[in-house]
Amino acid sequence: MRPALSLAAAALLATPAAAKTDPADWPAVLDAARGQTVYWNAWGGSTATNDFIAWVGDRVKEEFDVTVEHVKLSDTGDAVSRVLAEKAAGRDEGGAVDLIWINGENFAAMKQARLLFGPFAEALPNWQHVDVEGATVRTDFTVPTEGYESPWAAAQVVFMYDTADLPEPLPDMGALLAWVKANPGRFTFPQPPDFLGSTFLKQALYDLAPDTAPLLDPVDEADYEAVTAPLWDFLDALTPQLWRSGRAYPQSGPRQLQLMADDEIDLAISFSPGEASTAIANFQLPEVVRTFVMDGGSIGNVSFVAIPYNASAKEGAMVVANFLLSPEAQARALDPGHLGYGTVLAMEKLDPAERQLFDRVDLGVATLPPEELGPILPEPHPSWMERIEADWTRRYGVAD
Amino acid sequence: MTEATRPGAALRVRPRRGRRGLHLLPAMTLAVMLGPVAAGLLGTLAPAFGILPAAGLVEPGLGAFRDLLGWPGLPRATLLSLWTGLAATAASLAIVTMIAACWQGTRTFAVVERLLSPLLSVPHAAAAFGIAFLIAPSGWVARVLSPWLTRWERPPDLLIVQDPAGLALIAGLIAKEVPFLMLMTIAALGQVEARRSVLVAQSLGYGRETAWLQVVLPRVYAQIRLPVYVVLAFSMTVVDVAVILGPNTPPTLSVQVVRWIGDPDLALRLRAAAGAVLQLALVVGALGLWRLGELAVAALGRRWVWSGRRGTSMRLVRPIAVAMAAGSGAAVLLGLAGLALWSVAGFWTYPDALPEGLTLRTWQRFAPALAETAAETGIIAAVATLAALVLTIGCLEAEHRYGLRMTRRAMWLLYLPLLVPQVAFLPGLQMLMLQAGASTGLDAVIAAHVVFVLPYVFLSLGDPFRAWDSRHGTVAHALGAGPDRVLWAVRLPMLLAPVLTAAAVGFAVSVGQYLPTLLIGGGRVQSLTTEAVALASGGDRRAIGAYALAQTAAALLPFALALAVPRLVFAQRRGLRHG
Numbered sequence: 001m002r003p004a005l006s007l008a009a010a011a012l013l014a015t016p017a018a019a020k021t022d023p024a025d026w027p028a029v030l031d032a033a034r035g036q037t038v039y040w041n042a043w044g045g046s047t048a049t050n051d052f053i054a055w056v057g058d059r060v061k062e063e064f065d066v067t068v069e070h071v072k073l074s075d076t077g078d079a080v081s082r083v084l085a086e087k088a089a090g091r092d093e094g095g096a097v098d099l100i101w102i103n104g105e106n107f108a109a110m111k112q113a114r115l116l117f118g119p120f121a122e123a124l125p126n127w128q129h130v131d132v133e134g135a136t137v138r139t140d141f142t143v144p145t146e147g148y149e150s151p152w153a154a155a156q157v158v159f160m161y162d163t164a165d166l167p168e169p170l171p172d173m174g175a176l177l178a179w180v181k182a183n184p185g186r187f188t189f190p191q192p193p194d195f196l197g198s199t200f201l202k203q204a205l206y207d208l209a210p211d212t213a214p215l216l217d218p219v220d221e222a223d224y225e226a227v228t229a230p231l232w233d234f235l236d237a238l239t240p241q242l243w244r245s246g247r248a249y250p251q252s253g254p255r256q257l258q259l260m261a262d263d264e265i266d267l268a269i270s271f272s273p274g275e276a277s278t279a280i281a282n283f284q285l286p287e288v289v290r291t292f293v294m295d296g297g298s299i300g301n302v303s304f305v306a307i308p309y310n311a312s313a314k315e316g317a318m319v320v321a322n323f324l325l326s327p328e329a330q331a332r333a334l335d336p337g338h339l340g341y342g343t344v345l346a347m348e349k350l351d352p353a354e355r356q357l358f359d360r361v362d363l364g365v366a367t368l369p370p371e372e373l374g375p376i377l378p379e380p381h382p383s384w385m386e387r388i389e390a391d392w393t394r395r396y397g398v399a400d
Numbered sequence: 401m402t403e404a405t406r407p408g409a410a411l412r413v414r415p416r417r418g419r420r421g422l423h424l425l426p427a428m429t430l431a432v433m434l435g436p437v438a439a440g441l442l443g444t445l446a447p448a449f450g451i452l453p454a455a456g457l458v459e460p461g462l463g464a465f466r467d468l469l470g471w472p473g474l475p476r477a478t479l480l481s482l483w484t485g486l487a488a489t490a491a492s493l494a495i496v497t498m499i500a501a502c503w504q505g506t507r508t509f510a511v512v513e514r515l516l517s518p519l520l521s522v523p524h525a526a527a528a529f530g531i532a533f534l535i536a537p538s539g540w541v542a543r544v545l546s547p548w549l550t551r552w553e554r555p556p557d558l559l560i561v562q563d564p565a566g567l568a569l570i571a572g573l574i575a576k577e578v579p580f581l582m583l584m585t586i587a588a589l590g591q592v593e594a595r596r597s598v599l600v601a602q603s604l605g606y607g608r609e610t611a612w613l614q615v616v617l618p619r620v621y622a623q624i625r626l627p628v629y630v631v632l633a634f635s636m637t638v639v640d641v642a643v644i645l646g647p648n649t650p651p652t653l654s655v656q657v658v659r660w661i662g663d664p665d666l667a668l669r670l671r672a673a674a675g676a677v678l679q680l681a682l683v684v685g686a687l688g689l690w691r692l693g694e695l696a697v698a699a700l701g702r703r704w705v706w707s708g709r710r711g712t713s714m715r716l717v718r719p720i721a722v723a724m725a726a727g728s729g730a731a732v733l734l735g736l737a738g739l740a741l742w743s744v745a746g747f748w749t750y751p752d753a754l755p756e757g758l759t760l761r762t763w764q765r766f767a768p769a770l771a772e773t774a775a776e777t778g779i780i781a782a783v784a785t786l787a788a789l790v791l792t793i794g795c796l797e798a799e800h801r802y803g804l805r806m807t808r809r810a811m812w813l814l815y816l817p818l819l820v821p822q823v824a825f826l827p828g829l830q831m832l833m834l835q836a837g838a839s840t841g842l843d844a845v846i847a848a849h850v851v852f853v854l855p856y857v858f859l860s861l862g863d864p865f866r867a868w869d870s871r872h873g874t875v876a877h878a879l880g881a882g883p884d885r886v887l888w889a890v891r892l893p894m895l896l897a898p899v900l901t902a903a904a905v906g907f908a909v910s911v912g913q914y915l916p917t918l919l920i921g922g923g924r925v926q927s928l929t930t931e932a933v934a935l936a937s938g939g940d941r942r943a944i945g946a947y948a949l950a951q952t953a954a955a956l957l958p959f960a961l962a963l964a965v966p967r968l969v970f971a972q973r974r975g976l977r978h979g
Contacts, residue, residue, distance in 0.1 A: 039923075039924060041923060044935065045939070045940075046940070047940045047942075047943050050769075054769070071923045071924060072926070072930075072931060072935075073923070074933065075662050077663050078662045079923065081661065081669075082923060085830070085834055088452070088834075089831070091834060096922040096923060096924055109665070184557070185557030191649070243557060244557060244558075245557075245559075247559055247563075247564055247649060248561075248647065249648060250939070251643075252939060254939040254940055255939035256939075257939065258939040261748075261749055262538035262555060263538065263555060263750045264537065264554075264555045264750075283745070283748070283759075283942075284940065286749060393473075394472050396649070397649050397650065398472045398473030398476060
């Protein structure tokens with residue numbers, strides 16, 4: 001038996017985490033939050049996000065007297081395993097993690113093991129502006145969120161390309177393979193299980209699989225082989241032509257960005273339509289970089305924040321989650337000069353003054369306008385990702 | 401007036417007060433140092449054999465090891481750990497031996513000695529970042545030489561950094577381990593009358609290098625054997641340097657173990673524990689292998705000595721020795737210079753040797769966070785170093801007063817925290833501390849740092865403390881001072897320079913700690929090193945540059961103080977300026 005399962009079973013017997021303060025009673029939440037310190041565990045590898053989180057900290061300190069400490073993770077899994085370790089050690093109160101930037105398999109794992117506080121998300125005052133019809137804010141990689149995490153940024157796959165060496169966008173994975181064969185060593189992706197590298201595999205899977213419908217359900221032995229066979233054929237052909245012949249990979253998205261700035265590669269995947277513009281503004285990419293999406297659409301997902309069941313400052317964490325949904329924070333996140341992330345708010349739900357905040361944002365030279373971003377493909381069920389990551393590692397990640 | 405100045409007190413050598421406390425201090429010191437190691441090892445062994453009560457697992461079994469064996473990367477990761485560790489240690493030792501044999505007593509050697517402190521104080525992670533930027537195909541060296549010499553209009557697709565054979569990792573380790581072994585060798589040279597032995601051998605017609613290798617090396621090696629073992633154990637199990645310079649398909653065993661620890665799947669915790677146990681066994685095996693190598697080299701050496709060949713023609717080795725030592729030092733210093741430049745760089749792409757423009761934006765951006773993190777790093781290092789100093793001086797003073805002698809076995813105990821791989825006991829310690837309900841805050845991190853700071857402080861202060869001329873104490877006693885007053889008013893002030901140097905060493909060790917801060921701090925304690933390594937997962941060289949420089953400054957500043965303070969305090973007493 002896998003211990004993760006037995007832990008989940010043990011958790012079922014435990015009492016569900018109750019908030020001292022009811023999220024629906026917002027004034028009481030604000031009261032309790034005053035003076036609290038929120039340890040926000042978020043990936044710390046990107047200076048743009050680090051600056052944004054610092055700005056959020058300044059604003060909630062000013063307005064709500066909540067202090068934000070950014071715990072910079074090199075992997076979100078670190079925070080999950082920390083909560084897990086605390087639960088295993090019986091520390092059901094006063095945990096070290098108050099808020100986690102999370103989505104996908106980490107959320108699925110925490111929700112399944114009952115490591116999350118909630119539901120709270122739809123009780124937040126700013127939930128009223130959230131685009132519940134358009135952006136997938138109520139499911140996360142097909143897993144229903146049920147109010148256990150609050151959305152704050154929308155993301156969609158785009159490809160960044162150096163127009164000095166690759167003049168035309170590539171319409172699909174077949175064209176990508178042909179271009180890489182003609183230009184060996186000029187493309188790579190972050191090493192799976194880095195989420196961006198895994199996203200490249202999923203994007204390729206969508207493009208290559210004969211039938212993509214099974215991707216939305218938990219992985220099934222019978223389907224798995226058939227659905228993923230074209231992906232492995234594609235990768236077998238692609239890998240020897242990658243940067244360093246596929247014998248080394250960048251370890252993260254920003255590392256991949258640095259390779260582009262060093263002119264080691266000409267094509268890179270990104271999960272943020274505005275990232276290229278932000279990076280150009282920060283001298284992290286050459287000015288000739290542009291972005292494109294493939295014809296068949298590209299994977300989109302939403303970043304969330306969740307609160308562990310044993311968080312020390314649940315109220316403060318909710319105040320931060322609510323602030324992240326404010327038009328002020330969302331408009332700043334959209335600005336490529338700061339972050340370049342998509343918004344999860346519905347423009348028509350805002351009043352004109354709030355909408356103006358968004359209209360004023362200059363999307364930057366390398367950002368596609370919303371109408372050119374094409375169809376959004378939903379994230380496959382997390383179980384697909386786990387299988388594909390494990391198989392990728394077995395095939396390409398340990399061979400040498 | 402203290403009790404000791406009353407008439408008759410001078411005859412009483414042993415103090416009444418505090419005697420018991422001082423007597424217990426060595427045992428207490430060992431407990432502070434080895435307790436966490438032992439507890440952590442237990443905390444790792446239990447889950448490795450399938451016992452994790454928190455997950456309802458109480459039946460011992462070998463499932464975790466079976467799972468570990470099923471991981472396809474295991475053979476390569478294991479070999480990598482062994483190969484990088486042995487190669488880095490052998491190469492570092494060879495370079496140090498060559499330098500000492502060829503150049504001891506010359507002006508060149510004095511230059512080497514002077515460069516040691518700055519090189520030692522550069523934290524491993526910062527040195528690794530710098531070297532990575534230096535040697536990458538789009539790195540500084542390639543930029544300076546391209547395209548006019550290399551004709552590389554674009555960076556060549558060469559696997560230099562993170563190569564599967566771990567050569568870049570080995571180079572990075574050598575650059576940092578050579579200064580450490582050099583320092584240990586210089587300390588040992590002082591104890592074995594190296595100069596005189598070489599002179600005698602030379603007068604018998606032996607060449608200088610031959611004389612050194614045959615007469616001095618065996619005695620020096622006996623002194624630096626434990627430090628060499630530390631280098632071997634460290635090189636095999638290092639995490640931060642291996643993340644930056646080492647391969648990833650697969651990584652070294654320690655890196656993979658740390659990745660498993662960070663995985664949300666609890667099953668992987670068992671696998672991580674099994675991997676940590678394997679890593680420990682690997683280190684023990686490698687130490688055994690090294691010991692066999694020692695015996696083989698010693699046998700060959702004896703045959704060489706018996707042959708009686710004078711070997712006068714080793715001049716050729718001299719420039720090679722200097723080139724290798726200079727190369728490893730330059731790699732660290734140039735790498736740092738590259739990072740410094742990045743921290744003020746505007747857009748800077750291949751093949752420009754210099755950035756398009758300079759800007760202070762990075763520093764403005766990071767200054768507030770840097771100041772805060774630097775303060776926290778400083779507090780941890782200062783308290784850990786102070787605790788280590790108190791314990792060390794207490795132990796040494798107890799040794800002096802009660803005539804205790806440190807046995808060879810006790811010496812091993814002192815080195816134990818440096819020999820046991822950090823990944824083998826820190827995760828277990830973290831789990832135990834959580835279960836015991838201990839806070840995972842600043843105090844816990846400081847306690848964990850003491851484990852690693854203490855051995856270095858002890859090693860650094862032990863020899864000068866013991867070498868103090870005890871006749872000064874006799875004179876002070878005769879003037880009516882008791883043992884406490886002799887310690888405080890005579891011995892410690894006279895030993896100011898070595899005490900400060902030991903403190904600087906301890907401070908630098910603390911600043912450089914990555915895993916103890918990360919794991920024991922529960923993520924809430926952020927030091928310059930953990931921040932720098934987290935940023936490295938991103939790859940923004942400007943940010944890495946700023947943090948790596950701050951990290952280096954934090955480690956270097958105490959060294960500078962340790963040099964400057966005795967000069968100021970003892971401006972009128974030249975003999976006390978150096979320990």
